[in-house]
Every structure is written in structure tokens, then in C-alpha cells.
Amino acid sequence: MSANTKNGLKIPAWLKRREWLLVVLVVLTYLFFNSQAPSIYTFPKLLNQTRVYMVDVGFMAMGILLVLILGDIDISVASIAALSATVMSVTYNAGKGIPFGLSIILMLLVGAACGLVNGLLITKFKELFPMIITLATSTLYRGIAYIILKDQSAGSFPSWFARDLGYGSINILGLEFPIMLLCLLGFIPFYHVWLHHTVSGRYLFAVGTNLTASRYSGLKTDRIKLTAFVVNAMFAAVGGFFLTSRTGSVKYTIGTGFEMQAIAVAILGGASTSGGKGSVPGLLLALILLTALKNGLMLLYNDAFILNLAVGLLLILVVLIPNITSSLNARRNVRRQRMSLAKT
Amino acid sequence: MSQIKARDSRLKRFLRQRETGLVLVIIALIALVSLRNPNFSSLSNLQFILGDTSIMIVLALGMMCVLLVGSIDISISGIMALGAMTAGIVMKNNLVQPEAADALRTSTPLILLILISMGVGALCGAINGLLISYGKVLPIVATLGMQYIIYGTSHVISGGQAVYRKDMSEAFIQFTRGSFLGLNSKVWIMLAAFIILYLFITYTKAGRHLYAVGSNREAAQMSGIKPETATLNAHIIMGALAGLAGMMYASHDNKVTQDMAMGYEMYVIAACVIGGVSVTGGSGKILGVLLGALTIGVINNGLTMLRLTGNSEFWKKAIQGAVILIAVVTNVLISRGHRRRVLRERRI
Numbered sequence: 229m230s231a232n233t234k235n236g237l238k239i240p241a242w243l244k245r246r247e248w249l250l251v252v253l254v255v256l257t258y259l260f261f262n263s264q265a266p267s268i269y270t271f272p273k274l275l276n277q278t279r280v281y282m283v284d285v286g287f288m289a290m291g292i293l294l295v296l297i298l299g300d301i302d303i304s305v306a307s308i309a310a311l312s313a314t315v316m317s318v319t320y321n322a323g324k325g326i327p328f329g330l331s332i333i334l335m336l337l338v339g340a341a342c343g344l345v346n347g348l349l350i351t352k353f354k355e356l357f358p359m360i361i362t363l364a365t366s367t368l369y370r371g372i373a374y375i376i377l378k379d380q381s382a383g384s385f386p387s388w389f390a391r392d393l394g395y396g397s398i399n400i401l402g403l404e405f406p407i408m409l410l411c412l413l414g415f416i417p418f419y420h421v422w423l424h425h426t427v428s429g430r431y432l433f434a435v436g437t438n439l440t441a442s443r444y445s446g447l448k449t450d451r452i453k454l455t456a457f458v459v460n461a462m463f464a465a466v467g468g469f470f471l472t473s474r475t476g477s478v479k480y481t482i483g484t485g486f487e488m489q490a491i492a493v494a495i496l497g498g499a500s501t502s503g504g505k506g507s508v509p510g511l512l513l514a515l516i517l518l519t520a521l522k523n524g525l526m527l528l529y530n531d532a533f534i535l536n537l538a539v540g541l542l543l544i545l546v547v548l549i550p551n552i553t554s555s556l557n558a559r560r561n562v563r564r565q566r567m568s569l570a571k572t
Numbered sequence: 573m574s575q576i577k578a579r580d581s582r583l584k585r586f587l588r589q590r591e592t593g594l595v596l597v598i599i600a601l602i603a604l605v606s607l608r609n610p611n612f613s614s615l616s617n618l619q620f621i622l623g624d625t626s627i628m629i630v631l632a633l634g635m636m637c638v639l640l641v642g643s644i645d646i647s648i649s650g651i652m653a654l655g656a657m658t659a660g661i662v663m664k665n666n667l668v669q670p671e672a673a674d675a676l677r678t679s680t681p682l683i684l685l686i687l688i689s690m691g692v693g694a695l696c697g698a699i700n701g702l703l704i705s706y707g708k709v710l711p712i713v714a715t716l717g718m719q720y721i722i723y724g725t726s727h728v729i730s731g732g733q734a735v736y737r738k739d740m741s742e743a744f745i746q747f748t749r750g751s752f753l754g755l756n757s758k759v760w761i762m763l764a765a766f767i768i769l770y771l772f773i774t775y776t777k778a779g780r781h782l783y784a785v786g787s788n789r790e791a792a793q794m795s796g797i798k799p800e801t802a803t804l805n806a807h808i809i810m811g812a813l814a815g816l817a818g819m820m821y822a823s824h825d826n827k828v829t830q831d832m833a834m835g836y837e838m839y840v841i842a843a844c845v846i847g848g849v850s851v852t853g854g855s856g857k858i859l860g861v862l863l864g865a866l867t868i869g870v871i872n873n874g875l876t877m878l879r880l881t882g883n884s885e886f887w888k889k890a891i892q893g894a895v896i897l898i899a900v901v902t903n904v905l906i907s908r909g910h911r912r913r914v915l916r917e918r919r920i
Contacts, residue, residue: 301712349897355904357851359644359712363838364900367893488716501710533732533830537724544703544717551708 246498246550250513253546254520261524268527272403274520279394281519283408284309284471284483286511288490289497290419291463293511294456296494297436299503300358304346304366306486307373308461309468310478312339314373316469317382317478328386335465342369343461347454366487373480383477394473408470420508432456436503492543493518517542590848593906594863598870605874612877623748623756625869627820630762631836632843632865633769633858634813637806639844640782641799642789642853643704643711645810646837650722651696652818653832655689657726659819660735660828662688663744682743690815696722697811701804727830735828747823758820765813770858782806786853842896843868846903871895 261269288305295302316335319326342365349361393411397404423429434442435449443449467486472478495501496517497510518539525535606613631648638645663685696718703714737745750757773779784792785802793799822828847864849856875892 349901353901353904355850355907356845356900360841360845360851360900361897363841364893364897367838368897369893371893488719491716495713501712531727531732533724533727536720537728540717540720540724543720544709544714547709547713547717548703548707555708 247507247510247513249546249549250496250510250517253542254513254517257517257520257524261520261527264524265527269524274523275403275405275409276397277523278409278519279406279474281522282515283406283412284467284474285486285489285493285518286412286515287463287467287470288486289493289511289515290416290508291460291467292487292490293494293497293499293506293508294423294432294463295358295460296491296499296501297432297503297506298453298456299436299439299501300350300453300457301491301501302346302362302457302460303359303487303491304342304362304369305460305464305467305490306483307366307369308339308342308464309471309486310480310482310484311342311369311373312336312465313468313472313478313482314376314382314480317385317472318376321382321384328389332469335469336462339461339465339468340458343458343464344454346461347457350457351450351453370480377478377480379480381477381479385473385476389473390476393470394476408474411470416508416512423508433504436505438504489518489539492539496543496546590907590910591857591859591863594847594860594867598863598867601867601870601874605870605877609877612874617873617877619755621869621873622866623758624873625866626756626758626762627817627824628836628839628843628869629862629865630765630813630817630820631840632847632861633765634810635840635844636847636849636856636858636861637769637773637782638711638810639849639851640786640853640856641803641806642786643803643806644841644851645697645700645715645807646712646841647696647700647715647719647722648810648814648817648840649833649836650719650726651693651811651814652821652836653828653830653834654696654722654726654729654818655693655815656818656822656828656832657730657735657830658692659685659689660739660822661729663741664735664739682741682747685741685744686816686819689819690812693811693813693815693818694808695811697807697809697814698804700811701807704807705800705803723831723834730828730830732830734830735822737826740823740826744823745826748820749823758824761816761820765816766858766862769809773858778802778805783854787855839868839872839896840865842900846899848903848907867899868896871899 258274288309292302292305312335315338316331319334320328320331346358346362346365349356349365350358353361393407395406397406398410399405423432431442431447431452434445435447435452439449467490468483471483471486475482493514494506494511496514497507497512498514499506499511521538521542522535525531525538529535602613602618611617631652635645635648700715700718703709703718704711707714748756748758752760773782781792781797781802782805784795784797785799789799792802818833821833825832843865844856844861845851845864846867847856847860847862849861849864872892875895
């Protein structure tokens with residue numbers, strides 16, 4: 229407090245938010261790669277690449293965010309996406325004239341069922357941590373996808389799915405926006421309002437911040453957890469839906485490793501695995517940052533490992549820097565208090 | 573407590589130990605698989621399983637230390653790859669004796685290679701530990717990020733090139749192929765690691781500090797233990813053991829690739845959980861970890877030997893997750909029953 233009055237200027241709380249760090253990083257990343265490769269790294273091209281780096285991971289990250297807010301973790305999202313996409317493509321291609329809409333509903337139901345299994349195991353067996361359970365179910369779900377598809381891949385979808393959704397774009401103000409991206413951007417405001425401004429959304433934060441206190445104040449914590457895992461799995465299924473429309477076919481290996489990317493996005497956006505934290509604007513900014521970074525690195529090096537290295541560094545730095553600055557601040561405050569005590 | 577002890581016979585107490593239960597489970601699994609494939613319980617196959625599981629046991633020993641202090645490490649497969657890759661590059665390019673004749677190429681002493689790999693592993697572990705204890709980054713986040721970074725580094729230093737058998741020294745190839753008293757050299761390495769770690773964790777101050785910090789961090793700090801140091805130590809041990817395991821894995825496979833051992837950490841964590849290590853820290857026995865890893869080894873090998881269909885690898889891949897899940901859940905049910913019985917006996 230004394231520091232603020234001494235300097236004569238008080239930084240408002242909304243300027244201290246973590247999101248500004250992400251905004252600065254996004255701008256820096258864009259400027260850096262734009263100067264490195266001015267002809268191929270431009271805003272319209274970046275916009276076109278969002279379908280590769282942003283949409284499917286974005287939906288998975290939105291699901292993961294709910295689980296992370298509760299203080300749990302789910303490593304099986306990529307496998308859920310693979311299994312539900314497998315079910316969708318296999319039922320549609322079964323040749324019995326199943327309409328595609330029904331296949332999509334089946335896909336969502338399979339996703340929800342996977343989430344229900346996860347949630348039930350996690351709420352019934354509290355000694356086993358979500359990490360262990362979802363590690364095991366992740367192998368299980370991908371194994372089921374493997375049983376269904378074997379080593380084959382399932383393709384042939386309606387043209388609106390494979391062509392328009394996967395590769396189509398709409399011209400807005402002279403810029404080509406991929407339809408996928410518009411789906412994501414159109415959904416995020418609703419998600420934001422639900423998570424941050426409705427009672428059921430705030431319950432998640434309450435349970436994640438203090439489980440015991442929430443239970444004593446009358447929240448059905450187990451049911452909230454169960455619901456969060458089901459919703460998370462349905463988000464994962466939607467992620468698998470967009471992934472399939474982009475790749476045009478399904479194999480059982482589809483989306484391998486996406487769970488870590490989705491977790492990384494949520495954590496970059498301000499979530500914490502110890503629960504109670506997370507924000508939708510942060511998540512969106514983290515997605516934009518990763519898209520800008522990955523696209524640039526891919527253009528410069530064309531190497532998935534270097535890309536992962538950069539993502540890892542970014543993940544650690546973004547978590548580490550606020551920790552270090554806050555602990556330095558705390559230490560400075562203690563020293564200042566000691567000095568003022570010594571004076572009196 | 574003394575009353576219970578007096579009433580229970582020694583045999584009964586022995587039977588109620590978790591380790592006894594695990595041994596029974598392992599024997600039951602072996603018997604079940606043998607019904608279908610009698611070769612499974614042959615001495616040579618059991619020796620093979622023990623040798624095959626040794627790598628996992630070495631890793632699980634390290635993971636136990638990390639879990640004991642209430643931390644976790646999911647970057648171990650990356651550390652294995654980076655350690656083995658560094659040693660492999662030293663071996664391939666003959667960095668130690670560059671002037672040696674062509675016939676003497678790849679003649680870097682084996683012990684030096686192992687030390688290099690373990691050193692690289694310990695360094696990675698130290699970075700993990702520093703991030704977690706001093707940087708206050710959550711263990712899952714820190715090691716997840718490190719996983720990406722370590723695999724990336726392994727790719728960068730190797731330039732995308734794998735190290736194959738032709739570039740390996742004979743000593744390195746034989747490293748996991750020798751045998752002594754009928755047991756594979758991997759088993760002896762594992763036993764050595766087991767004994768050293770047992771002594772460390774039971775009889776040294778630093779080892780007991782791991783338990784103290786994990787079971788009650790504040791109390792440990794009040795009584796003069798530095799939790800940061802304990803966490804750092806645990807991660808350094810984990811890293812060094814992962815480096816060792818990486819060498820064993822590479823020598824066993826005859827090749828070092830940049831993405832070696834991806835996904836191995838899952839089995840290691842599952843082995844620890846089955847062996848009775850608590851993921852929140854503070855409790856776990858080293859013998860339990862050994863038996864937990866053996867259980868997973870028997871399951872993995874048994875699924876292959878069952879030959880449920882012509883293509884056995886197929887079913888193995890498909891039902892592995894289910895089997896591990898069942899093992900872990902059964903484990904919880906048993907320990908719940910145990911706790912309930914203890915409570916009932918105390919009430920009387």
C-alpha cells in the first residue's frame with residue numbers, strides 16, 4: 229500500500245490481470261515472425277491456418293478448463309475425441325442409410341458416456357487421483373476405437389462436412405474467415421457468460437477453490453464433478469468432430485497428444501491444476517498465442533519437435549514468471565515492513 | 573495398538589500386509605495365464621518377465637521418491653530418451669577418443685556412457701526440482717512442459733538421426749544381454765538400485781525427510797527440514813534413475829530414437845499406485861513398488877502370451893487400459909476393506 233502512495237500512481241486491478249501478459253506475447257510473436265518472413269506470415273494467412281491449430285484444440289481446451297477449475301485433470305480427452313469420431317464415421321458409413329445428424333448425436337452420446345465413466349470412477353474412488361484414472365481410461369477408449377476400426381481408416385462424409393466445414397471460409401470485411409473458426413468464436417461468448425456469470429458456472433469455481441467449504445454450504449460436489457466430466461467429454465467429442473472434418477478421415481490414432489496441448493492451452497490461459505482458477509478470455513488469448521507461434525515456427529523450421537520445445541518453454545515461463553514476480557514482491561514487502569518497524 | 577498386536581497372530585498380520593496380497597495376485601495371474609498357455613510359467617519365461625520388467629522397476633523406484641514428497645514427474649520418458657541419446661551421440665561420434673583407429677571406434681567405456689546418461693538425467697531432474705520447489709510451479713505443469721522441452725532437445729542434439737546398432741559399442745550391446753547366476757544383467761542392475769534406494773530411504777536422514785515432507789509439509793518445515801531440498805533430491809534421484817533406465821532401454825532395443833519410450837510414464841505411475849504409494853505423498857513402501865511393477869509386467873507379458881486372437885498385439889493394445897484400471901480399482905477396494913476391518917477391531 230505504501231508503495232502506491234509513494235509513487236503517486238495506482239495501477240488499476242484490471243490492468244494487473246494475467247491476460248495482458250498474453251496480449252503482449254501475442255503482439256510480440258506476430259511482429260517477430262512477420263519480420264522474419266514478411267511474405268508468408270501475414271494476418272490473412274494466419275487466419276486461414278487457425279483451422280489447423282486453433283479450433284479442435286480450442287474445443288478440447290474449453291472442456292479441460294472446467295475440469296481444471298475443479299482442481300482435477302483429464303488426460304483422456306484426446307482418446308474420447310478419437311472414440312467418438314470413430315463411432316460417428318462408422319455409423320454413417322455403415323451403409324444402412326443412417327442420416328449424418330443421427331451419427332453426430334451418437335458421437336455426442338458416446339462422448340458423454342466416456343465422460344460419465346470417468347466421472348463415476350473419479351467420484352466413487354477418491355483415493356485414486358483423476359490423473360491415474362484418466363490415464364487408464366485414455367488407453368481404454370483408444371483401445372475400443374482400435375477394436376472398432378482396426379488399422380483401417382473411415383472416410384467419405386457429406387460434402388458440407390468434409391468440404392464446407394473443413395475447408396470453406398466466409399468473406400467478412402475483405403478477410404476470409406474459416407467457417408470452423410466462426411463456429412468457435414461464435415460459441416465462446418455463450419461459454420464465457422455461462423462460466424463467469426451464471427450460478428452453475430460459479431459453482432465450479434467454488435468447488436475448485438474449497439471443496440469442503442462448498443460441501444458444507446450445501447453444494448452437491450460429487451454431482452457437480454460428474455457433470456463437469458460429462459460436459460468436458462462432450463467438448464472433447466466436438467473437438468474430434470472438427471478434427472475429423474479437417475482431416476477428412478478417422479483412424480484410431482487421431483488426435484494423439486492433443487490432451488497435452490489442450491491442457492497447455494488452459495494453463496497458459498490462467499488455469500491452475502490446483503483448482504479455482506481459469507478464465508475464458510485467457511483461454512482464447514492462449515489459443516491465439518499458440519496459433520501464432522506454431523504457425524510461425526512451422527514456417528521457419530517445419531519441425532514438430534521444435535514446435536513442441538517452444539510450447540514447453542512457453543508453458544513453463546508463463547507459469548513461472550508471475551510466481552517469481554509475486555514472491556519477489558512479497559519479499560520486498562517484508563523487508564520494507566521490517567525497516568519501518570526498525571525506524572519506530 | 574498393543575492389544576491388537578497381542579491378539580493377532582504373527583501369521584495373520586503377515587497375511588494382511590499389502591505386499592502379501594500383491595504376491596498372491598501375481599501368483600494367481602501367473603496361474604491363470606498358465607491354464608491357457610503352459611509355457612507362461614516356465615522358468616525361462618519368468619526370467620524373461622523379470623528382466624523385461626526391470627526397466628520399469630528402476631523407474632518406479634525413482635517415481636516412488638517423487639511421489640513420496642507429494643510431487644509427480646511425467647517427463648521421465650523424455651529424460652530416458654535424452655540421456656540415452658546423449659550417450660549414444662558420444663558413442664557414435666567417438667567423442668572421447670577422436671583419434672582412435674576405425675577398428676577401435678565406438679570404444680567409449682560403458683561405465684562412462686552410463687554416467688553420462690545418468691548425469692544428463694540428474695540435470696533434467698534438477699531442473700524439474702528447481703522449477704517445482706523454488707519456482708513454485710505445480711509438478712504436473714512443470715514436468716509436462718519439461719517433457720516437451722526434453723524431447724525437443726533430444727531431437728535438436730540428434731538432428732533427427734537415430735543411433736543404430738552399427739554405431740554402438742559391443743560393451744553397450746552386451747550391457748543388457750549378459751547373465752549371472754541365471755539372471756539377466758538388467759535384473760542385477762535393478763537389484764542394485766533397489767538395495768541402494770532401500771538403504772537410502774530407510775536409514776539416511778535425507779531419505780526419511782522424503783516421508784516427512786510428503787506426509788506433513790508444514791510440520792516438517794517447523795522441525796527444521798527444508799521441503800525444497802527434499803523435493804529437489806527426489807527429482808534428482810528420479811532423473812538419474814531415468815537416465816539409467818534409458819540406457820537399459822536403448823541397449824535392450826538396440827537403438828536410440830529421439831522419441832524413445834514415449835508414454836512409458838503411465839505404466840510407471842500405475843505401478844507405483846498398485847504398489848501402494850499414495851499420490852498425495854507420505855506413504856509407500858519400496859517392496860510394494862517392486863511388486864506393483866512386477867504385477868504390471870506379468871499383465872503385459874501375460875496378455876501377449878494369452879494369444880486371444882491370432883494377432884496378439886492387437887488385443888494387448890485394446891485391453892491394457894481396462895486391465896490396469898481393474899487392478900487399480902481392486903486395489904482401492906481391498907485397502908478400503910482393510911481400513912474398515914481395522915476400525916471395527918479398534919472399536920471393541
